[in-house]
Amino acid sequence: xxxxxxxxxxxSGYAQRECIARVQDSVRFVANDSCVARRRYxxxxxxxxxxxxxSLDEFLTLPRRSRLSEELERALAAAAGMHMLKSNLHPVxxxxxxTTSEAGAYRYRKADPIDVRVSSRSGHVATGFLHExxxxxxxxxxxxxxSRVWASAxxxxxxxxxxxxxxxxxxxxxxxxxxxxxxxxxxxxxxxSYAQTVLLRSDDQYLRMQLDAxxxxxxxxxxxxxxxxxxxxxxxLVFERLGLTQLELPIAA
Ligand SMILES: [Zn+2]
Numbered sequence: 001x002x003x004x005x006x007x008x009x010x011x012s013g014y015a016q017r018e019c020i021a022r023v024q025d026s027v028r029f030v031a032n033d034s035c036v037a038r039r040r041y042x043x044x045x046x047x048x049x050x051x052x053x054x055s056l057d058e059f060l061t062l063p064r065r066s067r068l069s070e071e072l073e074r075a076l077a078a079a080a081g082m083h084m085l086k087s088n089l090h091p092v093x094x095x096x097x098x099t100t101s102e103a104g105a106y107r108y109r110k111a112d113p114i115d116v117r118v119s120s121r122s123g124h125v126a127t128g129f130l131h132e133x134x135x136x137x138x139x140x141x142x143x144x145x146x147s148r149v150w151a152s153a154x155x156x157x158x159x160x161x162x163x164x165x166x167x168x169x170x171x172x173x174x175x176x177x178x179x180x181x182x183x184x185x186x187x188x189x190x191x192x193s194y195a196q197t198v199l200l201r202s203d204d205q206y207l208r209m210q211l212d213a214x215x216x217x218x219x220x221x222x223x224x225x226x227x228x229x230x231x232x233x234x235x236x237l238v239f240e241r242l243g244l245t246q247l248e249l250p251i252a253a
Contacts, residue, residue: 044112047088053244054087056080060116060133061091068096068125072118075126078202079133083239084246087140089113094129096120103128106135111143126210127195127221134194138187141242152190157241161234165189168227171220196222197235 057080062072072094092113103122107114116132118125142151152158165186173183182188199211214222223231239245 042114044109045092046090049088051086051088053084061093066096071125075129079198083244104132106132130195130198131191134191153186164231164234197232
């Protein structure tokens, strides 16, 4: 079904499984990194200097000569209008793919991003991109090297969001039990909450229409407006608590 493939990403037997946010659960079954070492991984994004608070658009490099560039720019501008990020990362590349099996992917290795991938063929470019950006933000706010747990599951600033998200009705998700479990994980619910909040709070009519269209067909990756509103407030509060909403940086006297 089309709706079930909206955010589907390669799940098994994929060479870069450790890098894909959605197979986080499966990573634990990899006994050690020996299989990783044999594979030729793409490079992770490097870091420079101490972590510092910067505008979100400084953390991503969008593709320039794509017909999707404008939509991605609008989506990134909407997210950057909601919050900043504290990090010492160099910009993470956003790459367009032509895959039909997944709307997007956030690839990473351990604590470091590799890239954000967005399918040109999903029909939901802005939403798919924001979903993956939500994963990147979750991963970069907190990553525990031992447990491999991300901010959405454990960080104190996300506690209000976790409580609000727990009150949401479960969205229908036809599929196998493993994928269903992932669909309801903190990581995945966060990415969906994040994307919906950015679309909802955006000044961009075009982006808000995308959310309306998804809600009008009861797409499982979004929640009905009334039910979602308390969660949107909590997503915004996460960034308040993290001190990432002061968009005008003070000028030192
Ligand atoms: Zn996801």
